[in-house]
Amino acid sequence: MSGSGWIAIAGLGPGSDAMVTPQVTEALAQATDVIGYIPYVARVAPRAGLTLHPSDNRVELDRAGHALQLAAAGRRVVIVSSGDPGVFAMAVALFEALDNGPPHWRDLRIDVLPGITAMLAASARAGAPLGHDFCAINLSDNLKPWDLIERRVRLAVEADFAIAFYNPRSKARPDGxxxxxxLLREACDDDRPILFARAVSTPDETLHIVPLSQATPDMADMRTMVIVGSSRTRLIERTAGAILYTPRSAA
Amino acid sequence: MSGSGWIAIAGLGPGSDAMVTPQVTEALAQATDVIGYIPYVARVAPRAGLTLHPSDNRVELDRAGHALQLAAAGRRVVIVSSGDPGVFAMAVALFEALDNGPPHWRDLRIDVLPGITAMLAASARAGAPLGHDFCAINLSDNLKPWDLIERRVRLAVEADFAIAFYNPRSKARPDGxxxxxxLLREACDDDRPILFARAVSTPDETLHIVPLSQATPDMADMRTMVIVGSSRTRLIERTAGAILYTPRSAA
Structure with a gap:
């Protein structure tokens, strides 16, 4: 075991290289190994001395253990996430593996390098719907009971947060x-605005803002960020596209 | 009025240039004017052809109107915010001014360029306390009633969100x-972990993680991000400093 190994858990942002921070670029330049979900590893240019380890979805803990083993053997490992690694992404899986792994792993240098998370990229493209108090909820029920998700959404509406939904819908979870x-229709006015922002900052980007009464489940897939405005969120109509924002004043 | 003017509302991240995205750097390179709060404008290097317009705190709407006037006159204007401009920062003020301003302002090109917001920078330095569902609450009551803030915090605890508090405390608001x-002591166990992350990524950075029972008001000031864990948030003790993270599983 070498003392020179390290792990950086790096956020690649929503898709465009123009949103990758310099410290993430620098970590990738120093890495010997890059680990992550196939489409994120595909964003890293191959070069001599760098081993790419793309892996399938839903193997986060295996991936984390692999990274820790490589770093313990002296390798310089970057785990890539899209968006920010600390928001519904690989940082937590790495720390779960560390928490339950051999004690010597705790001597490794581990850095989390933040990135532009999907909700902030989507919010920026649409205006500033998260400009006032807000919450972020993962709609995947792979690791939590569905009842808890519905309970959180109800309380979030009661608190009048703007709400960012990550992982709103997948083929495995078409109905949630x-x-x-x-639930939102029972709790909010018909004209509450909802942003569907898909594949932000990529060539596939689409943005749709609709009132709650016109929102349908098929407007979202796994590449879509859904942001529900608070009761105060407003639209500014423009020829160049409407702007969605939540005023600072809550009175 | 020239058609070539534009406004970019840009996030400079928490402090280190290593967290400024390339698209923000590029916008600053193309700007004729940079507008913002004094310490943020001070982060932009002067150069020929660039006019810096530093202004005092709490003049957000004046600053926004100034930016819109300059852009309408053909200037290329970057409004700088720390962190992300869409999170308790200048993007909302700009859209408030646009919403209430002359119709021709709506023809201007306006881009929001996201940045690494304080809670994600703080979370990354401490581990991944925002790795599961979470909310962000601004504790300044300049523009909203204090009752609403307390109500939101109570509902956030009931929803078992991790909670990021922006602007926790200032000289003008020492008691909130x-x-x-x-309120948290009434609703949470004594050992609920709280992160106080001050001036993250700057030479003044300090991080403290304490149980709720040991948290005191003077641990926070206006440069401090406060993150309260959910009931599931855990600590990993290490020689190199504890890691705070919220597991993905909520069961």
């Missing part, structure tokens, strides 16, 4: 988001 | 954060 829209 | 700590 429909239930969330139903 | 003490009231929040009191």
């Amino acid at each position: 988001f429909a239930a969330i829209l139903h | 954060f003490a009231a929040i700590l009191h």
Whole structure:
């Protein structure tokens, strides 16, 4: 075991290289190994001395253990996430593996390098819907009971947060988001604005802002960020596209 | 009025240039005018052809109107915020001014360029306390009633969100954060971990993680990000400093 190994858990941002921070670029330049989900590793240019380890979805803990073993053997490992690694991404899986792994792993240097998370990229493209108090909820029920998700959404509406939904809908979970829209319709006015921001900053980017009454489940997939405005969120109509923002004043 | 003017509302991140995105750097290179709060404008290097317009705190709407006037006159204007401009920062003020200003302002090109917001920089330095569902609450009551803030904090605890507090305490508001700590003690266990992350990524950076029972109001000031864990948030003790993270599983 070498003392020179390290792990950086790095956020690549939403898609465009123009949103990758210099410290992430620098970590990738120093790495011997890059680990992550296939489409994120595909964003890293191959070069001599760098081993790419793309892996499938839903193997986060295996990936984390692999990274820790490589770093313990003296390798310089970057784990890549899209967005920010600390928001519904690889940082937590790494720390779960560390928490439950051999004690010598705790001597490793581990840095989390933040990135532009999906909700902030989506918010920026649409205006500033998260400009006032807000919350972020992962709609995947792989690791938490669905009841808890619905309970959190109800309390978030009661608190009048703007709400950012990560992982709103997938082929494996086609119905949950429909239930969330139903719940929102019971709790909010028909004209509450909802942003569907898909693949922000990539060539596939689309943005749609609709009132709650016109939102349908098929407007979201796994590449979509959904942001529900608070009761105060407003639209500014423009020829160049509407702007969605939440005023600072809550009175 | 020239058609070539534009406004970019840019996030400079928490302090280190290593966290400024390339698109923000590029916008600053193309700007004729930079507008913002004095310490943020001070982060932009002077150069020929660039006019810096530093202004005092709490003049957000004046600053926004000034930016819109300059852009309408054909200037290329960057409004700088620390962190992310869409999170308790200048993007909302700009859109408030646009919403209430002359119609021709709506023809201007306006881009929001996201940045690494304080809570994500703080979370990354401490581990991944925001790795599960979370909310962000601004504790300044300049523009909202204090009752609403307390109500939101109570509902956030009930939803078992991790909670990021922006602007926890200032000289003008010395007592609010003490009231929040009191409220948290009524609702949470004594050992609920709280992160106080001050001036992250700057030479003044300090990090403290304490149990709720040991948290005191003077641990926070206006440069401090406060993150309260959820009921699931855990500590990993290490020689190199404890890691704070919130597991993905909520069961």
